[in-house]
Amino acid sequence: MTDSLHRLQLEEGGRFLIKTWGDEAVAYDLLSGDTHFLDPLSLAITRYLSGTARSGEEIADHLASNFDLPTDEHSLDYLHATLSRLEAIGLLVVKSA
Amino acid sequence: MKLSDLSRARLVTCLRGEGVWLSLSPFVVCIQSDVPALADRLIEMYADFALVPSGAFADFHIELRRGRGLRRWIRPQVDFHFDGVPTFHPLPLDQAYPMLEWGLNWCIASHAHQYLIVHAAVVERSGKAVIMPAPPGAGKSTLCAALVHRGWRLLSDELALLDVDSGHVIPLARPINLKNRSIEIIRRFAPDAVLTPPVHDTRKGRVALLRPPADSVRRIDEPAMPAWIVFPKYQAGTQACFRPFSKGQTCLRIAQESFNYDIHGRAGFEILTRMLDHCDCYEFSYGELEDAMQAFAALAASS
Numbered sequence: 001m002t003d004s005l006h007r008l009q010l011e012e013g014g015r016f017l018i019k020t021w022g023d024e025a026v027a028y029d030l031l032s033g034d035t036h037f038l039d040p041l042s043l044a045i046t047r048y049l050s051g052t053a054r055s056g057e058e059i060a061d062h063l064a065s066n067f068d069l070p071t072d073e074h075s076l077d078y079l080h081a082t083l084s085r086l087e088a089i090g091l092l093v094v095k096s097a
Numbered sequence: 098m099k100l101s102d103l104s105r106a107r108l109v110t111c112l113r114g115e116g117v118w119l120s121l122s123p124f125v126v127c128i129q130s131d132v133p134a135l136a137d138r139l140i141e142m143y144a145d146f147a148l149v150p151s152g153a154f155a156d157f158h159i160e161l162r163r164g165r166g167l168r169r170w171i172r173p174q175v176d177f178h179f180d181g182v183p184t185f186h187p188l189p190l191d192q193a194y195p196m197l198e199w200g201l202n203w204c205i206a207s208h209a210h211q212y213l214i215v216h217a218a219v220v221e222r223s224g225k226a227v228i229m230p231a232p233p234g235a236g237k238s239t240l241c242a243a244l245v246h247r248g249w250r251l252l253s254d255e256l257a258l259l260d261v262d263s264g265h266v267i268p269l270a271r272p273i274n275l276k277n278r279s280i281e282i283i284r285r286f287a288p289d290a291v292l293t294p295p296v297h298d299t300r301k302g303r304v305a306l307l308r309p310p311a312d313s314v315r316r317i318d319e320p321a322m323p324a325w326i327v328f329p330k331y332q333a334g335t336q337a338c339f340r341p342f343s344k345g346q347t348c349l350r351i352a353q354e355s356f357n358y359d360i361h362g363r364a365g366f367e368i369l370t371r372m373l374d375h376c377d378c379y380e381f382s383y384g385e386l387e388d389a390m391q392a393f394a395a396l397a398a399s400s
Contacts, residue, residue, distance in 0.1 A: 017363065019370040024345040028366040033359055035352050035366060037345045 007053035008083065008092045010046050016091060018046070027091055036089050041069070041082055046091060053095035056083065101144035108136045111151075116158075118149040122317045123258070123267055124209070126201060127155035130193070131163055132175060138194035138293055142272040142306055145314040157204045161193050179204060188299075195296055195304050198274060202255055205269070206356040212258040212267065213368050214356045219252035219266050220244045222397045225324035226266045228257050228376075230354040233301075236331030236383070239279040242307050243386045244393060246287040251313035252321060256356075261364060264372050265320035270313040272306040280305045286386050324400060326351070326378045337388035339379040339396065347378040 017028040018038070025038040025046075038046065041063070048054065048062050060079060063069040069079070086092040100119065103111070111117045116129040117139070128139070149155075157179065164174035164187055174187035177200045184203075188196050206214055217230035218241035227249075231237035238254055245251040251270045258267040272293075275283055280295055280303065291308035326347050327339070348369055352358045358365045383389040 017366060019348075019366075021344040021373070024343055026345050026348045026366075026370065028363065030363060033362055035349060037349050039345075 007055050007095045008049055008059070008087065009053035009095050010049040010051070011091055011093050012051070027089075029090065031090070034089070036091070041067075041079070042086060045082065045086065049092060056080075059083070098148045099144065100139065100146050100148055103148070105136055105140060108139065109133055112136055115151045118151050118153060118155060119143060120147040120149050121269060121271060122147075123269075124156040124205065125149050125154060126157045126159060126204075127151075128159050128161075128197070130161040132161055132190065132193045134191075135161060135193050135197065138197075138306075141291055141293055142308050144308075145311045146317075157201065157208075159197065159200060159204070161197055163190065192296055192299055194293060194306070195274075195299055195301075198272065198306060201271075205256055205258075209258070210357050210360050211261070213261060213358065213361055213365055215257040215259065215351055216255065216354045216356065217257040217351075218254050219257045219321075220249040221252055221266075221321040222249050223400075224321055225397070225400060226252060226321040227325045227327055227393075227396075228266065228323050228351075229327050229329050230257075230351055231329050232354075235329055236279075237329050238273055238275055239282060239331065239386070240329050240383070240389060242273045242275060242279070242283045242290070243286050243390060245273075245310050245313060246290060247390050247394075249393070250316060250321075251309050259323075259368060259372065260320065261361070261368050263320070264368065264375075265322055267320050268313070268317045270309045270317050272309055274301075275305050275307055277302045282386065283307060323372050323376050325396065326373070326376050327381045328379070330380065330382045331384070332382045333384050335382050335384040337381070337383040337385070337392035339381050339392060342378045342380045344373045344376075344378055348373055 015031050019026050023040040025043045027036045044067055064071050069075055112130045116127040118127050160178035162176045163169055168174045173190040175190050175193040176183055176187050177185045177196055215230055217228050218237045219226050219228050229237050241254050252266050252268045254273040258269055260267055292305045295303050295305040297303050
C-alpha cells in the first residue's frame, strides 16, 4: 500500500480511453494499444482518484465507508494488488508529497 | 450466373485454366487447381454462389496444385499458392478442399483489414445478429450448423466481419467446418443437410464441410446489426442455459478472439465498445442441440 508521502492519482495526460458500463469498465491504452478490464473495485478507485492524489490509507478508508469493502487483511491485500496492477498498467501514477 | 450453371467438365476446365471467379460478397476469389476432386467439392458447397466474369478484379488469387515429382505419385500432396506464392506446408492430396477453406480463412483474416475481424460464428433472425466467439472445441460450429437449419440465417461460421463505420456484420456465408463427432451429430439433426465426404487425419481431426443454406447465400448482400454476443460452450449432460455476462469482459474476450483488433488501434476499441452498447452479452452452455434451439428461439422472441 502507498504510504502517506506516496500518493496515487489517475493518469490524466490523455493516455487512456475509458468506457464504462454500470460498475465496470474497460480502459484502452493509446500508448501500448492494450485494453484492460476494470472490475467494480478498479473503477471505484479510478473514479476516486480522478483529479486528486490520495494515499493508500485514504483510498482504503474511502472504499470501506462507501462500498462496504471489509478491512480485513485479505481485503487489504486484494486492494493492494489492485492498486499495484493499476499502477503497473499506467492508469494510476505516483505523486510525491 | 451461378456456379451450379457450370457443368462439372466445364468447371474442371476453368479450374485448370483461367480459374473460377467466385463472388463470396464482399470478396471475389479466383480459384485455380489441377485437383479434379476439388470441382466436386465446389459443386457441393458453392452451387448457389454467383460467378464473376473471369478477368474481373479478385481480392484473392488462390491455386491448389498437386505436388510435383515423386509427390505426384507417392503419398501425393497438394500445395496452396496465394497470389502465385506457396503459402503453407503441403498437405495430403485428399485434404485439398479443407485446405482451400482454411487457406481462404487465412487470406481474409490476414488481409481484409477494412473490417474488424473476429473469430466467431454469426447467425441472424429478424435483422438481429448473434455473434458467437469461441475457441476451438467449444461447439461453436455445431451450434451454428444447427441454428441455420432451424430458421436462423448464416452470416459466418468462422470470421465475423464488422463494418467499422456502420457496426453491421457483413455476411460471409461460406460452408461450415464440422469436426469429429459434430459430423454425425449434424447428420442426425439435419438429415437433409449437404455435407462433403469426411476427410480423415487432418490437423483438426476428421472434418467435413456443410453447405450453407440457399437462403443465406441468396441474402449474402444483407448485413445485420449485432444484438447479442454469446459465448457458447458444449458441456455434455447440461441443460441449455444463458447466463448474463459482463460487457467489460466480453470486450476483452472479443479483442482476444479478433485477428486484427491491434491493427485498428483506437478505432478497433471504439467499434467494439460502440457495438457492446447495443448488445446483450451471455455465456451459453448446452448439452443437447434441441434444448439449445429452444433457448435460442426464446432469446429471439425476447427482443
